[in-house]
Structure formats: structure tokens, C-alpha cells
Amino acid sequence: MDLPGPGRRSAGVPADQATIRRSNLSLVLRHVSESGPCSRSAAAVETGLNKTTITSLVGELQARGLVKEIGPQHAGSVGRPGLALALDGSRVGALGVEVNVDYLAAFATDLAGRVLADRRIGFDAMGNDPGRSLDKLAQVIGKTVADLGRLGVAPAGITVAVPGLIDTATGTVVIAPNLGWHQVPVADRLRSAAPDVPITVDNDANLAALAEYRSGVAMGTPNLVYLTGEVGVGCGIISAGRLLNGADGFAGEAGHIMVDPAGERCGCGRIGCWETKVGLAALVRMATPDHAYGLGQVVRDPEERLAEMEQRRAEGDPRVDAGITEVGRWLGRGAAMLINLFNPRVVVLGGYFAQLADRIIPVAQTELDRLGMTAATSRCGFAASDLGFGAASRGGVHVVIERVLSDPTTIPIRTS
Structure with a gap:
């Protein structure tokens, strides 16, 4: 199996086939995401993978609902026009939510960035204890996930934005002064709102900065x-x-x-x-x-x-x-x-x-x-x-999308 030039491992460093395939799947998916529709031949040239490998990888990405073929594409060349690869992800969702002093927010897109949900509600998180605030946020998450489900979209992940110091490894808010939170295990408290969906927690300003860098x-x-x-x-x-x-x-x-x-x-x-x-x-x-x-x-x-x-x-x-x-x-x-x-x-x-x-x-x-x-x-x-007051939740969406682009195997192969 090919490993592209920029990501090629140093001599003597072992890599199992599953790791190499994940890397190659990521390379192709990211290329299609960033470069737009392209032919398989162009993808092979740009990624450094051979055509046989590209065909295999594209087949798997299609099975996971991450890329699709569109066309035919006319590139000015002689001969029958071919089909082009394009980002799909219409059934793969990304959800960013935020809890702040006086509101809760949720923003969701599919993998291609099409907006599926955008809501903000007034809520006195400063005047409520962490348990009550997280219960309300769980309701917002549950409602948004249900809305996505009715659209045939499954969330690949949820990122929670909180104004405070965050232990991102455990999803714990170490301290959020304006909320009065100390050592609050946010990720653990919210898991029941969306079972089996990965939940991460990060600082709201960091996520907003990411949103500005990516789309602001x-x-x-x-x-x-x-x-x-x-x-x-x-x-x-x-x-x-x-x-x-x-x-x-x-x-x-x-x-x-x-x-x-x-x-x-x-x-x-x-x-x-x-x-x-x-x-x-x-x-x-x-x-x-x-x-x-x-x-x-x-x-x-x-x-x-x-x-x-x-x-x-x-x-x-x-x-x-x-x-x-x-x-x-x-x-x-x-x-x-x-x-x-x-x-x-x-x-x-x-x-x-x-x-x-x-x-x-x-x-x-x-x-x-x-x-x-x-x-x-x-x-x-x-x-x-x-981006308004929704910048942090938008940044949370980018975190989820980046995770999928980095490891497409987190999205299961569709059985129907």
C-alpha cells in the first residue's frame, strides 16, 4: 500500500497496514475536501498514490458516505468525459454547543459545511448551579441530535464550548469564574444526551479563534x-x-x-x-x-x-x-x-x-x-x-470535522 511522499515514514519505523490505510484515506478525503471536485487520476497525481490504491480508497470512502461521484466532468481533453470525486458527508453531522453566562447555543453542519441547525436561547447559567445548567444544555443537545436524525444525519461528534480553563483530556472544566464552576466533569455529565457520540470540551475563545481562522x-x-x-x-x-x-x-x-x-x-x-x-x-x-x-x-x-x-x-x-x-x-x-x-x-x-x-x-x-x-x-x-455570538459553537463544528478528516474510519461503513 502506498504512503504519500509528505507523510512517508522514516526508514526503520514500522507501520501496520491499518495505520497506513487510515493515513491514505485521510489524505484522499482531505484532498477532495480542500481542492474541490477532481478526477481519480488527478487525485492520484496530487497525493502521490497509484491509481489502483486510489480506486480502493475511494471505494471505502464512498461506503462510509464521505465522498461521491459527480459529473460527467469536461476538462477540455479529447475522449469520453469522466466522473469527478466530490465531498459528500450529507449523512455525517458535526455539532458544536456552548454554555455561556446568559445563553446556550447549538450549531450543526454536515461534513461539507451545510448548516443544519443554528439556535441560541437565553439562560441564566450564572444564576444556576452546574448540574442545572448542564441538564438544560443536555436538552438542547438532545433536541438538536433529534433534528439531525429527522434529516437522516448522524453526528460524528459534539464539541462543548465553555468560558473557562479546560482539561481537554478529560473534558473537565477546571474553573469557569463567571459561571462559578470548579472541577465540573462536563463531558461525563453530557454523555447520556447523545450516547455513543464522542464529546469533547474546550475553551470558548479558542474555539472562536479557530472558527475565525477557518471561515471568518x-x-x-x-x-x-x-x-x-x-x-x-x-x-x-x-x-x-x-x-x-x-x-x-x-x-x-x-x-x-x-x-x-x-x-x-x-x-x-x-x-x-x-x-x-x-x-x-x-x-x-x-x-x-x-x-x-x-x-x-x-x-x-x-x-x-x-x-x-x-x-x-x-x-x-x-x-x-x-x-x-x-x-x-x-x-x-x-x-x-x-x-x-x-x-x-x-x-x-x-x-x-x-x-x-x-x-x-x-x-x-x-x-x-x-x-x-x-x-x-x-x-x-x-x-x-x-460570526456573531455563535463563533465558539461554529469552532466546535470545525473540531469535529477535522477529526473525521484526520481519521475517516471513525465513520462506520453504511450497510444500506
Whole structure:
């Protein structure tokens, strides 16, 4: 069996046939996914596999419902036009879900990226214990999986996004300050919602950064920083095209960098964290103090809070613009530190930052120009995400799809 040139093993390193075949299946599936429809001959040339091997691999990928033949394709050559290979995966689903302070979200696609489900519901995760929150999230998962089932789609995996430090190996939330969670075994608690479906858990900002890199405004930018604009502020870092995780997977907790020793107390228990200056809770406290978080009112979706601010601004309330300006200043100050540290080409603003980008970015840019290292900041700018508050769940979908592309044998051969 052929092993393609780029993935060829070093001499003397054993590889069993099953491992080689998985590698070759992945190579062909990834090629079709990234290059678009192509003939078997073209796939053989591009992957370095011979035609006999390609025929065998394509047969298996078809049996698993991952590729299909389309055509005939006319490439300008003389002779009978041939059929082309294209990504299928119409029966293979990927599900990303998120639990955040004031909402739950679910986003699902098939392997080819066709959107099958997209929902977000208001939920007071801050005011409920972890068990109640996960029970509600399990209901969302169960409903979404049922919806996929009615479409004839089986989920290949579920990724759960949580705003906190995550032990990804065990699917445990080590600490999520704004949720009040400590050592919560999220993956284990959710398994009953979708038996036999692999469940992974990751940080929401990391997943959102991945979504931006794969399909957002900064798609393909190998060095970027993503900032969440939620009640808390998370940071995901793409460096040289790879997510920066750190030794324990905890990299990117920029929201808990101390910026004001005389500031407000943060959900993590410390004083003056960056998110106490730029998180949505900070803006709400400044712009609509009568509806600040923690006052025991009916839970509101972030977009409802922003709509209320816009209404008050239209009525002439000066606190809204003053609050946005203050957030912009502190956003620029923090971004200057991140740019000095990581030298990205773009800082992508997500969540509510993106909703208010036309007013926040000019203020943040002025502060960034004042504080940043000129050589680094002159080559980096802000960009507003267009993925909305669903960026993390979209990133979760990409994690599941990548797992299938890396090992197509995780998808069973269809018997009918």
C-alpha cells in the first residue's frame, strides 16, 4: 500500500497496514475536501498514490458516505468525459454547543459545511448551579441530535464550548469564574444526551479563534488574536496557523490580566482584571446600571441588552456613548499588550465588540497607536467578526470535522 511522499515514514519505523490505510484515506478525503471536485487520476497525481490504491480508497470512502461521484466532468481533453470525486458527508453531522453566562447555543453542519441547525436561547447559567445548567444544555443537545436524525444525519461528534480553563483530556472544566464552576466533569455529565457520540470540551475563545481562522473575516491569516466580547473576555491565539494552547491548554486567559489595582472585583476573585473594564457586564454597569448583571432580573440575551442600549442612546442617554468610549480605551490598552506579545496581523473582535465595532474600534485604535510598539501595531489592525455570538459553537463544528478528516474510519461503513 502506498504512503504519500509528505507523510512517508522514516526508514526503520514500522507501520501496520491499518495505520497506513487510515493515513491514505485521510489524505484522499482531505484532498477532495480542500481542492474541490477532481478526477481519480488527478487525485492520484496530487497525493502521490497509484491509481489502483486510489480506486480502493475511494471505494471505502464512498461506503462510509464521505465522498461521491459527480459529473460527467469536461476538462477540455479529447475522449469520453469522466466522473469527478466530490465531498459528500450529507449523512455525517458535526455539532458544536456552548454554555455561556446568559445563553446556550447549538450549531450543526454536515461534513461539507451545510448548516443544519443554528439556535441560541437565553439562560441564566450564572444564576444556576452546574448540574442545572448542564441538564438544560443536555436538552438542547438532545433536541438538536433529534433534528439531525429527522434529516437522516448522524453526528460524528459534539464539541462543548465553555468560558473557562479546560482539561481537554478529560473534558473537565477546571474553573469557569463567571459561571462559578470548579472541577465540573462536563463531558461525563453530557454523555447520556447523545450516547455513543464522542464529546469533547474546550475553551470558548479558542474555539472562536479557530472558527475565525477557518471561515471568518480573518480566514487563512496564520497569526491572529481573537477576543470574545461576552460578560467575560477570552482570548484565542492562532500562531503560524496553529492554535496556541500552552503547556496545560490554559493559554489565552487575557481577560484575567490585572490592569487596574484599584478597580472592580472580578468573577475570579481578583481586583482589576481586564474583563472588569471591557466585558459586557462592565458596559452594562456603565450604560444601563439599573439593569446590571446580578440584580436578579429576568435573564436577557446579549443582543437584547445591546438593543436596550441603542434605544436609550436614541432617547439621548449620554451614559451609553460614555460607556462605549471607556470600553474602547481599555480595549486598546489591552490589545497593545497582546500585540506586543504575539505580533499578530489582525485582532478580531467577537461578540458584543463586533456589534459595536463602528464606535469601539476608532477609540481602541487611538489607544493602541499611543501604547503599542510602532513596528508591530503599524502592521496590525482590528477587524469585526461576522460570526456573531455563535463563533465558539461554529469552532466546535470545525473540531469535529477535522477529526473525521484526520481519521475517516471513525465513520462506520453504511450497510444500506
